[in-house]
Amino acid sequence: MNRRILVSLLALGLSILQGCATYTTPAAGVNMAALGDGDISALMSLEPAVQFPARLATVRVQSSGYHSLTADSYGSGQFSVVTTRDIESADDLQRLASQDQLSAVAPMTRLILPQELNTLRDLRLGAARLKADLLLVYTLDTSFNVESTALGPLSAITLGFLPNKQAFVSATTSALLVDVRTGFVYGAAEATERESQRATVWNSREAIDSARQRAEAQSFHSFVGEFERLWQATLAEHLTVVEPEPVAPPAPRPTPEPTLTPSLPPVLDPTPGTYTF
Structure with a gap:
C-alpha cells in the first residue's frame, strides 16, 4: 500500500513539474539608430564611396x-x-546574391569580428577584412502575444496553463545598408510578419519555438523583397553610367588619279624604204 502511494506521489510530482515547465522568449533585436555615430555634423559629412559592381557582406545582430x-x-x-x-x-x-551590380555576397563569421561589439565601426572592420564594399546589417525583433497580453523579451511562458485564447508571434526584420569605407548609410528596409494559432497548442517549448521560427522566417522572406527595392533605389542614385566615347566615322578614301598610258614609239618595218606607224 505504501509503495502504491509513493508511485502515485511521484507521478503527481512529475505532472506538476511538466505543467510548470517554462519557455523563455528570446532577447530583443538591436536598435539600429544606436549603432552609429551620434554626432549630427559627423553624420552629415559622410559620403558614399562604393564602386559598382560591389561586394556585399551580411551580418545579423541581436542584443547582447x-x-x-x-x-x-x-x-x-x-x-x-x-x-x-x-x-x-x-x-x-x-535572391540577395542575384541582384544587379553585386559581384559577391559573403556572410560575416566570428573569425573576423572583435569580441567587443559596440558600434557599426566594429562591424565595418570585419567587413573590410572580407574586402567588402557594402555591409548589410539586419536584426530580428520578435514579440509573443496571448490575446491582449504582450510577452516581452526574456519573458517566461508557463507551459500547460495557457488559456484557450488566440496567440500569435510577431517578427520584424530591420536592416541598414552601409558603406564599409565611410560609414555612409544608403538606406533602411523593414518587414513584419505574424504567425497565429490557439494558445492551447503551446504545450511545449518546441511548439512555441516552432511558431517563433515560422514568424521570423516569413519576416526575413518579406524583408528580401524590401531589400530588392532598396537596392534598386541605391543603384538609381549612386550608379554612374559611363557613356562610351563617340566613334568618328572613317575618313573617305581619296579618289586615285587616272593613269595615262604612254604612247609607244613607231615600229620600224624591216622592209627597206618603208615605215609603219
Whole structure:
C-alpha cells in the first residue's frame, strides 16, 4: 500500500513539474539608430564611396547575450552577432546574391569580428577584412502575444496553463545598408510578419519555438523583397553610367588619279624604204 502511494506521489510530482515547465522568449533585436555615430555634423559629412559592381557582406545582430533554441550569439558589448542561419532560407539568400551590380555576397563569421561589439565601426572592420564594399546589417525583433497580453523579451511562458485564447508571434526584420569605407548609410528596409494559432497548442517549448521560427522566417522572406527595392533605389542614385566615347566615322578614301598610258614609239618595218606607224 505504501509503495502504491509513493508511485502515485511521484507521478503527481512529475505532472506538476511538466505543467510548470517554462519557455523563455528570446532577447530583443538591436536598435539600429544606436549603432552609429551620434554626432549630427559627423553624420552629415559622410559620403558614399562604393564602386559598382560591389561586394556585399551580411551580418545579423541581436542584443547582447542573445540565445534561442536554434541559435546562439557571439560577442559582448552593446550587441552580439548571430552566425547560425536558422531562419534564412537558401532561396532567400540566393535572391540577395542575384541582384544587379553585386559581384559577391559573403556572410560575416566570428573569425573576423572583435569580441567587443559596440558600434557599426566594429562591424565595418570585419567587413573590410572580407574586402567588402557594402555591409548589410539586419536584426530580428520578435514579440509573443496571448490575446491582449504582450510577452516581452526574456519573458517566461508557463507551459500547460495557457488559456484557450488566440496567440500569435510577431517578427520584424530591420536592416541598414552601409558603406564599409565611410560609414555612409544608403538606406533602411523593414518587414513584419505574424504567425497565429490557439494558445492551447503551446504545450511545449518546441511548439512555441516552432511558431517563433515560422514568424521570423516569413519576416526575413518579406524583408528580401524590401531589400530588392532598396537596392534598386541605391543603384538609381549612386550608379554612374559611363557613356562610351563617340566613334568618328572613317575618313573617305581619296579618289586615285587616272593613269595615262604612254604612247609607244613607231615600229620600224624591216622592209627597206618603208615605215609603219
